Amino acid sequence: MADVYISKPFVKKEDKKELVKEVDEKKDEKQTPFKLRKSLPFNPFSPFGFLPKGVDFETRDKEEKVILILRRHPITNLRWVIIAVLMSLAPFLLRYFPIMDFLPSNFRFISLVGWYMLVFAYAFESFLSWFFAVNIVTDERIIDIDFYNLIYKEVSDTNLDKIQDVTYKVGGVLGTLLNYGNVLIQTAGEVPRFEFNLVPRPEKVAEILQKLREEEEQEKIEGRVR
Amino acid sequence: MTDFLGASFSFFSLLKWFYVFAFFIYIIFSFVIVEQVRIMTKTLEVNFEAPLLLISYAHLLFAIGVFVFALLVL
Numbered sequence: 001m002a003d004v005y006i007s008k009p010f011v012k013k014e015d016k017k018e019l020v021k022e023v024d025e026k027k028d029e030k031q032t033p034f035k036l037r038k039s040l041p042f043n044p045f046s047p048f049g050f051l052p053k054g055v056d057f058e059t060r061d062k063e064e065k066v067i068l069i070l071r072r073h074p075i076t077n078l079r080w081v082i083i084a085v086l087m088s089l090a091p092f093l094l095r096y097f098p099i100m101d102f103l104p105s106n107f108r109f110i111s112l113v114g115w116y117m118l119v120f121a122y123a124f125e126s127f128l129s130w131f132f133a134v135n136i137v138t139d140e141r142i143i144d145i146d147f148y149n150l151i152y153k154e155v156s157d158t159n160l161d162k163i164q165d166v167t168y169k170v171g172g173v174l175g176t177l178l179n180y181g182n183v184l185i186q187t188a189g190e191v192p193r194f195e196f197n198l199v200p201r202p203e204k205v206a207e208i209l210q211k212l213r214e215e216e217e218q219e220k221i222e223g224r225v226r
Numbered sequence: 227m228t229d230f231l232g233a234s235f236s237f238f239s240l241l242k243w244f245y246v247f248a249f250f251i252y253i254i255f256s257f258v259i260v261e262q263v264r265i266m267t268k269t270l271e272v273n274f275e276a277p278l279l280l281i282s283y284a285h286l287l288f289a290i291g292v293f294v295f296a297l298l299v300l
Binding site: 042044045052054055056057058069103104106107110111113114117120121124125128131132134145147150151153155 | 285
């Protein structure tokens, strides 16, 4: 049988040095504590922001660094999007169910305008509820910001060193396919339980929380606690 | 006939003021949305505050416009 020779891909010496440097930088990056790492560009609509640049919140300390910002997975908006689309198309049904034909044209026009204003208000309010209901993890604590309706806001937080247990669950067809689920955090603080509901990559969230807790322990040992 | 016309007149007149009142309530609702967006953007900043505030103010102005339109046209 003839010998088979498989040539290795040719890599120039300079490129090889660059590749080795890149691998070393990535290794160093992984070992660098989160608070010392560079912030990364952040899309404001993203449901998962790791080391997000330009994110701030009301009660943040000057030296506190945002490590993670989480929202519910965008697929959870499907329900109100479908309802808004159906509501937008509803006036076309008037062609087949002429319930407003008894009204003069100016009344019909104003009714249509009013209907679309209601549709817009519903869609906008649903969007705001999703957009601003976030869970934030900083290098010191975890914060849960909830806006239950237009006039009710709840902000709770707890220090990382009070976290006792982190559990995550991924379930259902969509949850498994799109990798989103719940992260349940048991704490020794006043709020005994934090739940990050329907967030993307819950396993990554649990991993980051674990690493942050280790870094916090390390800081305590070294006496660098703020 | 006069009675019928009179009844018709008062029905649409009543309907007009119902619409005007509804749009007035909607203006208050739009104002609450503006305030809420202001509070939300103060609580959390993600570099998208300006467009959201703009949309909420535009919505409020539109609601006022529709109210005036309803008052004049109906």
